[in-house]
Amino acid sequence: MQNLTIKLPAAIQQPGFRALDGLRAVSIGIVIMAHVLTPFLGNSYLGLIGVYIFFVISGFLITTLLLKERVKYGSISLKGFYIRRCLRILPVAYGFLLVLLCLNALFKLEIPGSSFLNCLLFIKNLPILPNRDWYTGHYWSLGVEEQFYLLFPFLLVSLSLRNYKRLIVCLIILIPLLSIINSRKLDTGYLQVPGFIHWAITWVVNLFGGGTVLILTGSLFSILLLTENRFITHICNKAPAFSSLLLFTIGSMLLYPTLPTQIRIFSVPVFGFIIAFVIVLNLKERAMFGRLLEFEWMKKLGILSYSLYIWQQLFTYKQPWHNAGTNVWLLLLNLTALLIVSFLSYSLYEKKFLNFKKRFKRV
Known part of the structure; x- marks a missing residue:
């Protein structure tokens, strides 16, 4: 069967992509x-919304x-890709860990060595080593990305x-289904499932269920856009200017924590x-949300987003030097x-x- 043909829309031919x-x-x-x-407010679902957007x-x-x-x-250089990714991700990720290692000794934060090892190997999202501490908690998302x-x-x-x-x-399609199976278990009075199947499903869910579906969704939409999928093309051409802002608002509500677990897995x-x-709709010049995202200060903040994400764990909650708590100043x-x-x-x-x-x- 003939392979899909890639065509680059004008918005994709630019060095940077509009509104990203x-x-x-x-x-x-x-x-x-x-x-x-x-x-x-305690732990909030808002943080997941931000990280999930990054994944897509x-x-x-x-x-x-x-x-x-x-x-x-005519080809893709994997060697070049991995060099670029290493130069983008590793310097700041490892630089933060070096600073945190010093702060751990200075302020007696009691961060275990296993947490540092999890972060160094980018396996924070996997149940391999104990890793419960606040200061390296955000490295779970880096683990998902690197894997x-x-x-x-x-x-x-x-x-x-x-x-x-x-x-x-x-x-x-499959990963959310496996997530439900994993959360509800397979053993019933009529069916006894061998332990290795539980183990296999748990590992699949841990490897691919904590954000990988979202990265794959972004990957899928890239392919649909670049191969001129009829549905995507029709939506882009017909959608009103306010649609991307409306969709963003609706999407954010889907992750509300009081929804039943089974619904949230599919949400x-x-x-x-x-x-x-x-993302696709904002590539269009007329998109209202895209125009808001194109403000210069927004773009500058976006450029700093990776640094902000890495360092924010020290400044937003449980600061090593002083736990600000509810002191607004x-x-x-x-x-x-x-x-x-x-x-x-x-x-x-x-x-x-x-x-x-x-x-x-x-x-």
């Missing part, structure tokens, strides 16, 4: 707000860039685009589809410090690696 930096700014803003509000953006962006590379050069990078770009290169699309569609992939639609002081530290981290440290990363850039 602004959407990153919204994502990191939601994460920071959720963590700041923890002393007031990541899947869409990575797949689009790799397919652009295939169009331009995706290890497998799915290789599949994108190895499989035809049509078969890759079929595979990720199957996974998007996560539905949320992913909604955010993917938001101390919280504001810590947020100011977070912005300064993130800016300096990006300008004086990250940027050196990002400039070196440009040597391996192909599109």
